Amino acid sequence: MASPRVQRMSSAFSRTSSGSPRLQVLASHRSSSLSRFDRESLSENAADAAAAEAASRAAIEEFKNDKIFSKFLVDDFNVTQFASEALSSGSAAASSEKLREGIELLERQLRSEVFLRHDELLEQLSSLKETESVLTVVRAGVEGLQASTQRVRAEIAEPYKHIKTKSRQLASLHDTVELLRTVIRVLKLVKRLHELMESGSATADLAKGAQLYNEIETLRKETDLAGVEVVDDEIPWVLEVGTQIKNEALKGLEKGMEALNQAEVGSFLQVLYNMGELKPTVENLIGKYKGLTVKSVSAALAMKPISSSVGSSLGSGSMQRTNTSQxxxxxxxxxxxxxxxxxxxxxxxxxxxxxxxxxxxxxxxxxxxxxxxxxxxxxxxxxxxxxxxxxxxxxxxxxxxxxxxxxxxxxxxxxxxxxxxxxxxxxxxxxxxxxxxxxxxxxxxxxxxxxxxxxxxxLEPFQTAYLGKSLGRLSELVNSMFPSAVRGSIPSQEQVFRLVSRIQEELDIVKSDVKLTFLVLQEIGEILRLLAEKAEYQTATGPESRQVVGSLTPQQLKNITLSLQLQDVHARVTAMLVGLPSAAIEVLSPSLGSLYGVASDCITTLFKAMMERLENCILQIHEQSFASEDMDAGMGNGCSKYMEDVQKSIMHFRSEFLSKLLAGPTLAITSVSGESISTGLARKLASRVLLFWVRHAAMVRPLSESGKLQLISDMAELELVVGQSLFPVEQLGAPYRAFRAFKPLVFLETSDFASSPSLHELPPTIVLHHLYTRAPVDLESPMQRMKLSPQQYSLWLDAQGEEQAWKGIKTTLDEYAAKVQARGDKEFSPIYPLMLQLGASLDWKSSRLLN
Known part of the structure; x- marks a missing residue:
């Protein structure tokens, strides 16, 4: 295996000589000889190399572990800093000796390395010499290659220069042609523009002229025509014509917009579009109109011009004395x-x-x-x-x-x-x-x-202030009606009229605007609640306000007056809502309800006292005997004594109280029932009197034929006095029909009861209570069974209702049956099965006439 250095040299030689066959052969031969040498040397000196490697590692480890020598092994070793630290430590001589020892160690190690690798170094030296000879061959090949390249460059450069020159000439010629074409196009367009402008200035010609001008300007922007005299001579005139066309188009556009003429506006917009000025022109127009709106609003609210104009009309002296508030x-x-x-x-x-x-x-x-x-x-x-x-x-x-x-x-x-x-x-x-x-x-x-x-x-600040002033005006009127909230004072009719008139005026002013009307109605609602509170505070209470035996007391007169005034306000304000949306009524409904409630409370106590008085008079019917066949004794003028008291009381009520209550304004009506509060209470009083009499007339027991005649006579007297002094009986509806149905019931044969149509007009309790008068004595009525007085039993009926009354009646029937069975009797009274039949068939839930 070759050493790294020999491999690098061999690779470099191979790359350099890749273009020459001779160099490739030499490189191959040298590489093979070097490979054999390396293998032999490595096998012989393997032991020595291992020992040298171990010694080197030991030396390096010694340097790493030493605190002085380890500093020399770091990459960023600083000689100056090391020397400064050695001198400042005070042991420079020791450090110097330490360094000398380290140098000697390194020298010994180097000598050992050289000695151990002596053969390898000699080998590397011979390899370098061979490499130099190879590089000489490569250099000769490179010089030959450069000479070939120079020849090729000389053959290609001249045609390239010629082609480059011709291409530049062609591009210049092309640019010249394009410039000439553009100039010709511009001149033609200018000529057409001349002809067009000389022919006239119609809108159609303006559009064509604008298009020509835009084309000329577009060509000028796309191509640099500066310096072309024939074009430069025409440019000032072209720009002048463009300005003229634009100005005429703008003037025509403004006139067309003022006249709202679509054709004119469209034509001049076409002119501006052709000029390329459409978008900026529209933006300028929008900006102009925005400025006009701001200027218009500012001028309308400017105080100085108005003051000046007013001051000039008043004279200079007056102007000096007039300030802003004046x-x-x-x-x-x-x-x-x-x-x-x-x-x-x-x-x-x-x-x-x-x-x-x-x-x-x-x-x-x-x-x-x-x-x-x-x-x-x-x-x-x-x-x-x-x-x-x-x-x-x-x-x-x-x-x-x-x-x-x-x-x-x-x-x-x-x-x-x-x-x-x-x-x-x-x-x-x-x-x-x-x-x-x-x-x-x-x-x-x-x-x-x-x-x-x-x-x-x-406008919300002005709206809030206006509503506040409106509320203040109405509040001032209400407060003037009840000064200092002193009990005992009542407003005059004139004050009530001013308040109602003011409310009407407030509504009339804002009736054209629905939302503002609702806001004003809310203010009116607050005023009506304030009026109701103050009137309620002034309402008289105490025994004098409830007495009905004597003459009308001042407290009662005060309550009646307050009630009529509140009814009048209620009715007139309700009438004002006619024609307004239903939601308007809902806005005032709570306030009108409060006003109605106070107006009703002012006189309800009085009507309740009259009702109690009449009920007490009617209850005297149970103190009189209707069992005798001769009823002439103790009766004068054809009616019973209790009935005389009823008549006297009703006529007294009419003269003292009802004449005042029922004499109010005709507009005092409610929005629901169509009648005044006084009239409604009088109607309820009349209905209660008729039905209360029927209830207790049905309880009269025993009842002879003469007694029946007397009851019918009393009934006629009662109908007459109620109709004349309380309320027209024909307008009472169901209560009056029940009252009239009692007369045939009295004379009806027992066997015909089940099929009588009168049963459907009367409350079931009245029918069954009347049957007790025809029953045997041992069939007790609920009043007898519970041992209650007529008044107590009547109150019990009012509290329990018809269904509970039937349960009480059913109990008496069951007890009667038990008595008969205890006696061993085989038959019941005919009244018993009849009452059971009627009790099961009559509608107990629908009858609420007395409640």
């Missing part, structure tokens, strides 16, 4: 402000419509040659429409100027707060006109539906 209250300044605001709305409308018109034409117009839609040329996908961009500027400018005017200028703030509905009406008018004027089928409108919310949001 100017805000001047009628002329307010009128001037509103006029400027109206002008601003007209200008904004005109700007937005013109931009929308431009947008519409751009969306429809196509280039007749390339068929490109103009709108696609001026907009990128996803960009907002032109009208939307201008409208966004309108909203931002409006919001900024309005906020500044509200915070910094009472001159603008005060009129706009007081006249906020008018300001909102102007905004709505602007939006309505924009929607109407840009509502074209197949074309997006100029503004989106949320545009109103955007502008109204800018």
């Amino acid at each position: 100017g805000a209250g001047n009628p002329r300044s307010r009128e001037s402000l509103w006029q400027k605001m109206g002008t601003c709305m007209d200008q904004l409308h005109g700007v937005v419509v013109e931009v929308w018109h431009l947008q519409r034409v751009l969306a429809k117009k196509r280039d007749p040659i390339s068929h490109v839609v103009f709108l696609d040329e001026v907009m990128q996908p996803g960009d907002p429409m032109l009208a939307e961009r201008v409208w966004e500027t309108v909203v931002k400018s409006f919001a900024t100027q309005m906020k500044s005017a509200f915070t910094a200028s009472s001159f603008v703030k005060d009129p706009f707060v007081v006249g906020y509905p008018k300001l909102l009406g102007m905004v709505d008018g602007l939006l309505e006109r924009l929607f109407r004027d840009t509502n074209v089928k197949g074309v997006p409108p100029a503004i989106k539906p949320e545009a109103r919310d955007q502008l109204v949001a800018a």
Whole structure:
């Protein structure tokens, strides 16, 4: 195996001599002889090499383990640093001696290496000599190769130079031809432009001229024509014509947009497109219109011009004495402000419509040659429409100027707060006109539906202030009706009228705007709740407010007056809601409910006291005997004594109380039942009296034929006095039908009970209680069984209802059956099966007449 150095030399020789057969033979022969030599020398000196290798490793290990010599083995050994450390350690002599010993060790090792590898070194020396002879042969071959290359280069260089020169001449000729062609094309286009401009300036000619100008400019940009005299002479005129065409196109475009003429706008847009100026021109127009909107809003809210105009009309002396706050209250300044605001709305409308018109034409117009839609040329996908961009500027400018005017200028703030509905009406008018004027089928409108919310949001400070003033005006009226919240005072009719009129005015002012109407209704709701609270505080309580035997007390009169006033307000406000959306009623429904509740509470106690008085009078029917066949004794004028008390009480109630309660305004009606609270309570009182009498008349036991006649006579008297003094009985509905059905029931034969149509008009308890009057004595009624007084039993019936009453009746029937069976009787009274049959067949759940 050859040594590494011999292998490298052999490889280099092989690469160098690869181009010469002679060199290849020599290299092969030398390589084989060297390989034999290496194998023999390695076999002879293997032991010595192993020993030398072991000694070298031992020396290296000794150096690594030594703290001084190990420093010499690192890659970044620094001689200066080592010397400095040796001198600073104070043992320089020891270090020097140590280094001397190391040098001697290295020298011994080197001598040993040379001695052990003496034959190998001699071999390497002979190999170098042979290598030099090989390199001489290679050098001769390389020189021959260089000479051949020089000859080839001399044969190829001359044709290459000739071809390169000809190619350069051809490229120059080609550039010259292209330049000449471009010059000729430019000159032709300039000539056509001359002819066109001399022929006239119609829009069609402008479009052609613009196209020619654009082609000339395109050629100039693509090819450097500077220095070509025939072209340079024409360029100033071409540029002048281009400026002239562009100016005429811009003027025509502005006129067409002002006149909203689609044909004109489309023609001049074509001119600008042909010139390559479409997109920058549209951008400039949008910027111009944005500036106009900002300027228009700023001019409308500028205080100084308005003050100057007002001051000039008042005179110089007046102008000096007029400050900003005084100017805000001047009628002329307010009128001037509103006029400027109206002008601003007209200008904004005109700007937005013109931009929308431009947008519409751009969306429809196509280039007749390339068929490109103009709108696609001026907009990128996803960009907002032109009208939307201008409208966004309108909203931002409006919001900024309005906020500044509200915070910094009472001159603008005060009129706009007081006249906020008018300001909102102007905004709505602007939006309505924009929607109407840009509502074209197949074309997006100029503004989106949320545009109103955007502008109204800018007016929010004025809206809040306006609602606050509205609430303040109404609160002031309510507080004046109840000064200092002193108990005992009640408002006058004039004060109530002023409050209702003010509410009507507040609604009339804002009725044109639905959202503002709802906001004002919320303020009105708060006022109605405040009115209800103050009226409730003024309501009289105590025994004097509940007495019904004597004359009308001042406390009762006060409660009646408050109730009628609240009913009047309730009815008039309810009438104001006619024609408004149903949601408006829902806004005021809680407040109207509070007002209705207080108005009802003012007089409910009085009606309850009248009801209790009449019930006590009717309950006296049980103290009178209806069993005698001769009923003339103790009866005067054809009616019972208890009935006389009922009549006297009802007529007293009519003269003292109901005459006041039922004499209120005709508008005092509720939105639900269509009647006043007083009328509704009178109706309930009349219904209760009729049914209460029927209930207890059915309980009269025993009842003779004369007793039946007396009951019917009392019934007629009761119907007459109730109809005349409480409520028309014919309008009572089911209670009156039940009252009328009791008369035939009294005279009905027991055998005909089951088939009588009157049963369906009466509560089941009344029917069954009347049958007790026809039953034997041992069939006790529930009242007798529970040992209750008529009043207690009546209260029990009111509390339990018809179903529980039937259970009580069923219990008495079961007890009666048990008694009969205990006696051993074979038959029951005919009333027993009849009552069981009726109890099972009658509808106990549907009867709620007395509740």
